[in-house]
Structures are given as C-alpha cells and as structure tokens.
Amino acid sequence: MSLLQARGVVGGYGEADILNGVxxxxxxxxxxxxxxxxxAGKSTAMKAIAGLVRVRLGSITFDGADITNxxxxxxxxxxxxxxxxxxxxxxxxxxxxxxxxxxxxxxSATALGLERAYATFPDLxxxxxxxxxxxxxxxxxxxxxxxxxxxxxxxxxxxxxxAGLSPKFCxxxxxxxxxxAAQGIAVLMVxxxxxxxxxxxxxxxxLAMGRNRFEDAGTAVAANPEIGRMFLGG
Amino acid sequence: xxxxxxxxxxxGLVLGAxxxxxxxxxxxIYGVMRFANFAHGDLMTFGAYAALFFVAGFGISPWAALPxxxxxxxxxxxxxxxxxxxxxxxxxPAVLLISSFGVxxxxxxxxxxAYGPSPESYTRGFTPPVFLGEIRFQLRHLYIxxxxxxxxxxxxxxLAHTRAGRAMRAMADDPDLARVTGVPVAGxxxxxxxxxxxxxxxxxxxxxxDTELTPMLGFNVLLAAFAGAIxxxxxxxxxxxLGGLIxxxxxxxxxxxxxxxxxxxxxxxxxxxxFAVLVLVLxxxxxxxxxxxx
Amino acid sequence: xxxxxxxxxxxxxxxGIYACLALGLNLQWGLTGLMxxxxxxxxxxxxxxxxxxxxxxxxxxxxxxxWPWYAAWPLAAxxxxxxxxxxxxxxxxxxxxxxxxxxxxxxxxxxxxxxxxxWLTGGPLGISGxxxxxxxxxxxxxxFAFLGLVAACVAGLYMMAEATARSPFGRVLRAIxxxxxxxxxxxxxxxxxxxxxxxxxxxxxxxxxxxxxxxxKFMGPDALDPVVxxxxxxxxxxxxxxxxxxxxxLGAIAIWGIWxxxxxxxxxxxxxxxxxxAYVRLFLIGLALQLILLYRPxxxxxxxxxx
Numbered sequence: 116m117s118l119l120q121a122r123g124v125v126g127g128y129g130e131a132d133i134l135n136g137v138x139x140x141x142x143x144x145x146x147x148x149x150x151x152x153x154x155a156g157k158s159t160a161m162k163a164i165a166g167l168v169r170v171r172l173g174s175i176t177f178d179g180a181d182i183t184n185x186x187x188x189x190x191x192x193x194x195x196x197x198x199x200x201x202x203x204x205x206x207x208x209x210x211x212x213x214x215x216x217x218x219x220x221x222x223s224a225t226a227l228g229l230e231r232a233y234a235t236f237p238d239l240x241x242x243x244x245x246x247x248x249x250x251x252x253x254x255x256x257x258x259x260x261x262x263x264x265x266x267x268x269x270x271x272x273x274x275x276x277x278a279g280l281s282p283k284f285c286x287x288x289x290x291x292x293x294x295x296a297a298q299g300i301a302v303l304m305v306x307x308x309x310x311x312x313x314x315x316x317x318x319x320x321x322l323a324m325g326r327n328r329f330e331d332a333g334t335a336v337a338a339n340p341e342i343g344r345m346f347l348g349g
Numbered sequence: 350x351x352x353x354x355x356x357x358x359x360x361g362l363v364l365g366a367x368x369x370x371x372x373x374x375x376x377x378i379y380g381v382m383r384f385a386n387f388a389h390g391d392l393m394t395f396g397a398y399a400a401l402f403f404v405a406g407f408g409i410s411p412w413a414a415l416p417x418x419x420x421x422x423x424x425x426x427x428x429x430x431x432x433x434x435x436x437x438x439x440x441x442p443a444v445l446l447i448s449s450f451g452v453x454x455x456x457x458x459x460x461x462x463a464y465g466p467s468p469e470s471y472t473r474g475f476t477p478p479v480f481l482g483e484i485r486f487q488l489r490h491l492y493i494x495x496x497x498x499x500x501x502x503x504x505x506x507x508l509a510h511t512r513a514g515r516a517m518r519a520m521a522d523d524p525d526l527a528r529v530t531g532v533p534v535a536g537x538x539x540x541x542x543x544x545x546x547x548x549x550x551x552x553x554x555x556x557x558x559d560t561e562l563t564p565m566l567g568f569n570v571l572l573a574a575f576a577g578a579i580x581x582x583x584x585x586x587x588x589x590x591l592g593g594l595i596x597x598x599x600x601x602x603x604x605x606x607x608x609x610x611x612x613x614x615x616x617x618x619x620x621x622x623x624f625a626v627l628v629l630v631l632x633x634x635x636x637x638x639x640x641x642x643x
Numbered sequence: 644x645x646x647x648x649x650x651x652x653x654x655x656x657x658x659g660i661y662a663c664l665a666l667g668l669n670l671q672w673g674l675t676g677l678m679x680x681x682x683x684x685x686x687x688x689x690x691x692x693x694x695x696x697x698x699x700x701x702x703x704x705x706x707x708x709x710w711p712w713y714a715a716w717p718l719a720a721x722x723x724x725x726x727x728x729x730x731x732x733x734x735x736x737x738x739x740x741x742x743x744x745x746x747x748x749x750x751x752x753x754x755x756x757x758x759x760x761x762w763l764t765g766g767p768l769g770i771s772g773x774x775x776x777x778x779x780x781x782x783x784x785x786x787f788a789f790l791g792l793v794a795a796c797v798a799g800l801y802m803m804a805e806a807t808a809r810s811p812f813g814r815v816l817r818a819i820x821x822x823x824x825x826x827x828x829x830x831x832x833x834x835x836x837x838x839x840x841x842x843x844x845x846x847x848x849x850x851x852x853x854x855x856x857x858x859x860k861f862m863g864p865d866a867l868d869p870v871v872x873x874x875x876x877x878x879x880x881x882x883x884x885x886x887x888x889x890x891x892x893l894g895a896i897a898i899w900g901i902w903x904x905x906x907x908x909x910x911x912x913x914x915x916x917x918x919x920x921a922y923v924r925l926f927l928i929g930l931a932l933q934l935i936l937l938y939r940p941x942x943x944x945x946x947x948x949x950x
Contacts, residue, residue, distance in 0.1 A: 191531035205522040220531035385740040433933045451932035458926035575744045617759045624748035635737050
C-alpha cells in the first residue's frame with residue numbers, strides 16, 4: 116500500500132504545461148529521490164503535490180484520499196509537509212516562531228514538536244530567539260526541515276535541501292534524511308546533488324521534459340551507465 | 350525651551366501617535382495582502398463619524414463611543430473586502446490599489462450624505478489647559494497618548510504572542526510558504542482587515558478629538574500614514590509605528606523657529622513634511638528603517 | 644436651438660479636455676504600467692503656467708506677460724513634463740505602488756502651493772481674466788472655434804500616442820510592463836524608457852490644464868478637486884479600456900457625458916436634494932469603477948494587441 120501516488124499528472128503555470136505525465140509512488144518510510152536536468156519539472160511536480168500548481172489531468176492520492184488540486188493549506192493537516200527551495204523560512208520570525216508555525220494547524224502538538232526539532236537539530240537551540248533571516252544557509256535549511264517535522268508528518272517533501280550548502284552541511288542533511296526515514300517518515304526529495312542523494316535513497320526517479328524517464332532502486336539508478344552519462348555528469 | 354515643549358513637542362507627540370496608529374494599519378494590510386490600501390484614510394473618517402453618531406445620539410463622550418465606532422468600522426472593511434478586493438486577489442496589486450481608491454470615494458460619499466461638508470466636533474466650547482509645573486497641555490492630549498500606547502501594546506501582544514499574529518507576520522514574510530504551513534489564508538486576511546479597521550477607527554476618533562471632523566479628515570492624513578509606513582519599512586508594523594511617530598514630530602517641529610525669528614517652515618506647508626520625508630526615504634533608504642517586505 | 648448647441652459645444656469641449664488627460668494617463672498606465680494618482684498636480688501646473696503667461700497684469704499674482712495661447716500652451720505642456728522629471732527619477736526605480744503614493748503627494752503639495760503662494764498664483768482668489776482663444780470671434784462662433792481647437796489637440800495627441808505605441812519605443816515600453824527582467828536582458832534600460840513615458844504623459848496633462856484655464860477663463864484652487872481632476876480620469880481610462888488610445892477618448896466622452904447629465908438632472912431637484920445628489924453621484928461613480936474592474940476589466944474596447 117503506497118502512501119503517495121501520483122498518476123499521469125499534467126499541469127503547470129497558466130497556459131503552458133510543464134508536467135506532461137508524471138507518475139510517482141512513495142511507500143511509508145521510504146526515501147525517494149527525483150533527479151533530472153534543469154527544467155525537467157522536478158520542483159513543479161512537488162508543487163503540484165503540495166497544491167501550489169494546478170493539475171490539469173491525472174490524479175494524486177495521499178494516505179488513501181484524493182488530494183488532486185486541494186488547497187495547499189490543507190496538506191499539513193493530512194500529514195504531508197513540504198519544504199520549498201530557497202525562500203523556505205519566515206525571515207522576520209525567530210527560529211522558534213518558525214518552528215511553531217510548523218504546528219500551526221495543531222497547536223497542542225507544539226511542545227512535543229519543539230522538543231523533537233531541537234533534538235534533531237541541536238545547533239538551533241542557541242539560535243531560538245534569532246531572526247531566521249539572519250541565519251546561514253545551512254541553519255535556515257535546518258529550521259525549514261525542523262518546521263516540516265513539527266507535526267510528525269507521514270511524508271515530507273524537500274526541494275533541493277542542499278542547494279548552495281557546503282559539503283559538510285550536505286552530508287549532515289543527507290544523514291538527517293536517513294534518520295527521519297528511520298522514524299517512519301517517508302521523504303520525497305528533489306536533488307541536484309544526485310550521487311550522494313541516490314546513495315541514501317530507496318528509490319530514484321529520473322524526470323525529463325516533464326515525464327518519467329527512468330525509475331529503479333536508488334543505487335541502481337546511480338549505477339546505470341546511461342543515466343550516469345546523461346544526468347550525473349559521467 | 351518651554352515653548353518648544355509646550356507648543357511643538359507635545360502636539361508633535363500627539364500627532365505622531367495618531368500617525369503611528371494609521372501607519373500600522375496600512376502597513377498590516379500591505380504586508381498581508383501586498384497592496385497599498387488607499388481607502389484606509391476614509392476608514393478613519395468613517396470611524397470618526399461613527400463615533401459622532403453615538404456621541405450625538407446617546408450623549409456619551411467620544412471615549413465611550415470609541416468601542417462602538419470600532420464595531421461599526423470593522424464590518425465596512427470586511428464588506429469592502431468581500432465585495433471588491435477578494436475577487437481581485439489574483440490580479441496585479443495595481444488593480445487592488447485602484448479598487449481601493451474607488452472604495453475610498455464610496456465611503457466618503459456616505460459620510461458626505463449623512464453629515465454634509467461642514468466641520469463637526471464632538472464637544473463644544475473651550476477646555477482650559479492643565480499645568481504640570483511649567484509644562485502645559487490639554488487633558489485630551491494625555492488621553493490620546495495613553496490610548497495610543499495602550500493600543501500599540503495590544504497590537505504588539507497580538508503580533509508577537511498569539512498564533513493568529515504569528516500567522517499574519519508569516520503571511521507578510523512569504524504568503525506561499527504560509528499556505529503550505531497550513532495557515533488559512535482567507536481567515537488571516539479577514540482578521541487583518543478587522544485589526545486594520547479597528548486601528549483606523551481609533552486613529553480617526555483620536556484625530557477628530559484633537560482637531561475636528563470633516564469628510565476629508567482621513568484622506569488628508571493618508572499621505573502621512575503611507576510615508577510613516579514606508580519610513581518604517583512597509584509591511585513591518587513596529588517600523589510603521591516608529592515611522593508615524595517620527596513623522597508627527599517632524600511635522601510639528603518643522604514650524605519651530607530653529608533658525609532666526611520666523612518658523613523654519615510656514616505652518617501652512619506642514620502637510621508637505623510627510624511628502625518631503627517620503628521623498629527622502631525613497632531616495633536614500635527605500636527599504637525603510639526596518640527592511641520592508643519584498 | 645442655439646442655446647442647446649452651445650451647451651453641447653461646452654460639454655464636448657470639456658470632454659475633449661478630459662480626453663487629453665485620459666490619453667496622458669494611458670501613456671503612463673495603459674502603455675507603461677505607471678500608476679499616477681496625481682494627474683491633478685500636472686494639470687494644475689499646466690493650467691497656472693498658461694494662466695500666468697496669458698492673463699492680464701494684476702496686483703494679485705504674477706502676470707502681465709501677455710503671451711498668446713499658442714506660445715503659452717506648449718510651455719504648459721513642458722511644465723507638466725518638468726514636474727514629472729524629479730518625481731519620476733526618484734520613484735520609478737522603486738515598486739509601482741510607491742509611484743502612486745508619491746504622485747498623490749505631489750498633487751497635494753501643488754494644491755498647497757497654489758493656495759499659499761499668493762504672489763504667484765493669486766492664492767484662494769485665483770487668476771481671472773484668462774483670455775480664451777478665439778473669443779474675439781464672439782458667441783457662439785468663438786465657442787465653436789475653441790471646440791475645434793480642443794478637438795484638434797485631441798486628434799494631435801491621439802496620433803502622437805498611437806505613433807508612440809507603435810514605435811520601437813512603445814514596444815519596449817510594453818515589453819517592460821509585461822516583463823521587466825526580460826527587457827533588461829535584451830539590453831534596454833527600463834528606467835530611462837519609463838521616465839520618458841511618464842514625462843510624455845505628464846505633458847499631455849499639462850496641456851489639458853492650459854486648455855482648462857482657457858476654457859473657464861479662470862483658474863483657482865477650488866477648480867482643483869482630486870475627485871474631478873484625478874479620480875474621474877482613472878474611471879474614464881478604465882471604462883474605455885486602458886492600453887487603448889481610442890478607449891481613452893471614448894471613455895472620456897462617455898463618463899463625462901454621464902457626469903454632466905447627472906449634474907443636469909440634479910439641477911432639476913430642489914436645492915437641498917441637489918447637493919445630496921452630488922454625493923450619491925460620487926458613490927455611484929466609485930461603484931461603477933468597482934463593477935468595471937470586476938466584470939469588464941478590459942473596459943469598453945480592451946487593449947489592442949501590440950504590433
């Protein structure tokens with residue numbers, strides 16, 4: 116029984132379709148990594164699941180319910196958290212306020228969530244009163260992921276969590292992704308940093324021109340010579 | 350020195366407090382909805398006349414009428430949002446701005462219809478000033494300052510320490526991120542209108558207590574409200590409060606004879622101070638004292 | 644028969660003056676996306692420039708230059724453009740709504756200055772005795788000739804605006820309006836183009852001011868009402884179809900027609916009701932704007948696709 120299932124998703128912004136038939140399946144507790152060239156529709160596919168991009172054809176089900184074109188603000192309550200790329204913290208809010216926003220739909224879970232977030236990212240404890248906008252890129256990413264985990268979601272979607280981070284932070288983030296999955300939280304991740312991401316992934320999906328191009332176990336995708344030549348830089 | 354305090358500094362503080370309330374209102378709307386609401390001044394006017402209605406009708410003081418005026422003004426803002434702004438939410442901010450200009454005229458027309466163009470006031474007659482040593486002031490000025498402080502504190506509590514206030518600030522930072530975090534955007538927008546309308550009504554009643562009521566009451570200070578909000582960093586309520594206060598002080602202090610005998614700036618041009626400040630901010634620090642929303 | 648014709652000529656003259664304002668605003672908002680909420684300021688500067696240059700000498704205000712209208716009007720247009728230069732240079736590089744706020748400010752400052760600088764403008768008393776072009780022809784011929792002059796100005800501005808919209812310059816303006824980043828990428832400096840469009844539109848408004856001063860033969864602060872000089876122009880442009888020069892003219896004629904007709908109807912009411920009718924009209928024009936924005940945002944004609 117899959118947790119997330121997208122079938123033949125077609126959609127985009129305004130008139131132009133960016134997704135031309137995307138299929139995605141994520142099982143509970145699984146780490147799935149989406150790779151592909153720029154403009155392949157990786158981020159757009161995630162936004163379509165999150166309810167930020169209109170789905171014209173196809174369907175998306177999550178945890179047994181049809182969530183196609185449901186409002187974005189509903190998703191958190193269903194157990195589907197999303198961390199966008201780049202602008203992913205509330206810059207003028209403090210770190211702790213950012214984390215509290217993660218439990219907005221269920222305030223009673225705030226205390227437990229904060230405890231868990233600080234346990235996952237101990238670096239944030241000393242920064243709890245700092246404005247999120249004043250943090251380094253890596254720290255922001257921790258805040259964003261911590262916020263997404265506040266309500267212990269069933270699935271968390273990360274859009275290029277390591278973009279612009281130093282190798283040290285990249286490793287830390289990938290390490291945490293495995294730890295998150297170990298708690299039974301599935302992770303769907305878009306990554307440019309494809310090889311290390313595939314190394315920790317259960318499944319790898321390659322998108323091209325808004326369509327599925329290839330799909331296999333994470334290590335198998337990384338080992339595939341054709342994919343390696345086309346998408347992983349040799 | 351005493352002259353400076355009694356005739357320039359105290360009136361400047363009072364005017365600054367009123368501008369601060371007005372500026373916080375426009376800044377909140379700008380932050381959450383990303384458009385310059387030109388109807389804010391006329392919401393102030395509406396609030397002031399709503400209080401006049403209760404003052405004249407029940408013979409109560411304008412202070413007692415203030416809560417009623419707030420309750421009368423909030424539905425006006427909510428109705429305008431429901432009827433005109435909400436359907437345009439996905440349009441360019443410019444369209445919302447034009448629409449708010451139309452709403453401003455509609456509100457003003459209602460005030461004209463009900464009360465006509467001549468000035469009105471809540472109380473008749475002259476109230477003697479109060480002396481505190483050499484310092485002299487009007488009691489109403491003290492009440493306005495205290496009231497503005499109280500309101501500012503309440504707004505601070507709302508924004509900094511409540512879930513709804515955090516959601517408003519989160520929307521100002523990044524509306525899409527707020528949505529994916531589960532913030533019910535429509536509800537937060539309604540709440541923001543209610544808070545902004547309450548602030549407008551309070552600022553309008555205070556201004557009318559300090560001066561007099563005319564149908565142009567609010568529109569005449571709209572520029573000062575925006576200048577204060579931009580000076581503070583648009584979309585940043587705390588900045589707007591500071592910006593408004595600075596502006597009120599600057600306006601009153603500008604006619605003090607700083608150099609030589611005559612006033613530095615002819616009092617008739619006082620209203621120009623807001624414009625001058627606006628221009629200076631736009632030239633030298635367009636993001637405002639506190640970095641405004643993008 | 645003749646009074647009716649004269650009335651019609653008066654109405655058409657004013658509609659023509661409004662058409663010039665709407666064409667100017669269309670250059671700014673319709674073509675370039677610049678929000679000017681202070682047409683009143685540019686109109687006032689043009690009106691007073693023309694008034695001071697053409698009115699007879701008076702102890703109340705500067706004047707006595709005795710210029711003919713055909714020399715004064717271009718200067719009025721230039722005055723409008725010059726007022727637009729600094730404010731545009733400051734506000735155009737910032738976000739669109741800051742220009743709207745700044746132009747509201749400039750209009751208010753001009754209103755303050757007009758009221759207070761007696762030596763220049765006559766203060767609250769204004770400037771009277773402004774000669775109207777062709778009044779030497781007598782009535783009604785003079786009025787008709789003036790109408791002809793206004794109509795010629797409208798036609799001239801229309802052709803200028805059309806030529807602008809079709810020129811490479813106009814295409815760049817539209818490109819900047821639609822996608823500033825893309826325009827920058829092909830090496831166009833959006834700031835300079837916008838400023839030029841802003842000044843050109845302001846010049847149209849200055850010229851309209853000069854016509855207005857000549858038409859009323861008087862200019863004073865009470866003639867400068869933000870509702871009539873700013874808001875009505877916006878309603879005209881949006882009703883006619885912003886981005887469309889024919890729409891701007893059509894909107895000016897249609898909205899002015901409605902405005903004047905409601906004046907005429909209100910005048911038939913008892914005085915007490917007549918003032919109230921003016922407020923009802925204010926409400927209805929605000930409502931009309933909302934309904935157009937909601938149900939026909941493209942206006943009567945809509946924007947013609949660029950070529």
